[in-house]
Amino acid sequence: MEQNSENRFELGARLAVCAGFVRKGKIPADIGTDHAFLPIYLVTEGIVPAAYASDINEDPIRSARSHIARYGLDDKIITFTCDGLADIPPDKADDIIIAGMGGDNIAAILGRADWLKNSRYRLILQPMSRASRLREFLYGNGFEIREEKAVCEANRVYTVICAEYCPDAPSYEEYDLYAGRLDASDPNAAALLRKQAGILLSVAEGCAAKKDYAGQAHYIQLAERLIAGSKGE
Ligand SMILES: C[S@@+](CC[C@H](N)C(=O)[O-])C[C@H]1O[C@@H](n2cnc3c(N)ncnc32)[C@H](O)[C@@H]1O
Numbered sequence: 535m536e537q538n539s540e541n542r543f544e545l546g547a548r549l550a551v552c553a554g555f556v557r558k559g560k561i562p563a564d565i566g567t568d569h570a571f572l573p574i575y576l577v578t579e580g581i582v583p584a585a586y587a588s589d590i591n592e593d594p595i596r597s598a599r600s601h602i603a604r605y606g607l608d609d610k611i612i613t614f615t616c617d618g619l620a621d622i623p624p625d626k627a628d629d630i631i632i633a634g635m636g637g638d639n640i641a642a643i644l645g646r647a648d649w650l651k652n653s654r655y656r657l658i659l660q661p662m663s664r665a666s667r668l669r670e671f672l673y674g675n676g677f678e679i680r681e682e683k684a685v686c687e688a689n690r691v692y693t694v695i696c697a698e699y700c701p702d703a704p705s706y707e708e709y710d711l712y713a714g715r716l717d718a719s720d721p722n723a724a725a726l727l728r729k730q731a732g733i734l735l736s737v738a739e740g741c742a743a744k745k746d747y748a749g750q751a752h753y754i755q756l757a758e759r760l761i762a763g764s765k766g767e
Pocket of ligand 1: 549565566567568569588589590591594616617618619632633634635639643
């Protein structure tokens with residue numbers, strides 16, 4: 535987070551996309567907050583009146599508290615040292631942000647908070663890896679991915695998923711777990727789709743090495759579909 539010439543704070547591209555999904559006037563909870571840059575930005579910009587910030591480790595929470603104090607926000611950003619959403623009050627938080635963790639860890643955190651199965655919450659999720667596993671958790675537990683946006687930071691492309699509980703959402707197919715709701719007309723999204731295709735081609739090679747030719751054909755077909763999707767076909 536940096537202070538620009540107008541004395542306003544700027545987030546890095548990845549957290550800026552997360553911030554863009556937070557609903558104005560709602561109360562966000564930033565899980566795995568570390569430095570607390572995201573809630574500090576949201577409150578100082580007047581996007582939200584207050585926020586929660588949690589982290590499982592003491593050192594990040596100490597860093598978060600020191601940043602929060604530096605900006606005089608102790609009465610607006612409440613911190614917890616806890617696992618995931620364990621101490622977040624379900625009746626007060628609206629938008630749940632979990633950024634900068636692996637997709638499996640994010641899914642596990644969500645899985646321990648059954649109260650999120652309510653359309654009043656918005657989930658803003660930024661997996662560093664295994665986005666497909668996170669999408670599988672979401673689809674399999676009644677959450678719908680409303681929007682997904684790819685973002686490039688430090689030469690690496692990430693996805694940010696915006697999801698809500700919607701048990702009547704249409705069913706999904708395996709392709710959706712890899713393609714998500716990325717919009718291929720965005721070059722960053724197209725790059726992510728091609729990267730995912732490359733991962734699936736490696737999986738196909740692994741299948742071939744084990745003489746699993748049906749598996750090989752399956753993953754090659756998925757990869758080809760992703761490459762076609764990345765070209766908007
Ligand atoms: C790489 S940092 C991400 C910080 C920030 N959210 C971002 O995206 O820049 C990941 C943070 O998640 C925290 N973390 C990992 N597992 C967690 C869990 N189960 N509950 C809460 N925090 C967790 C770690 O302690 C660490 O501070």
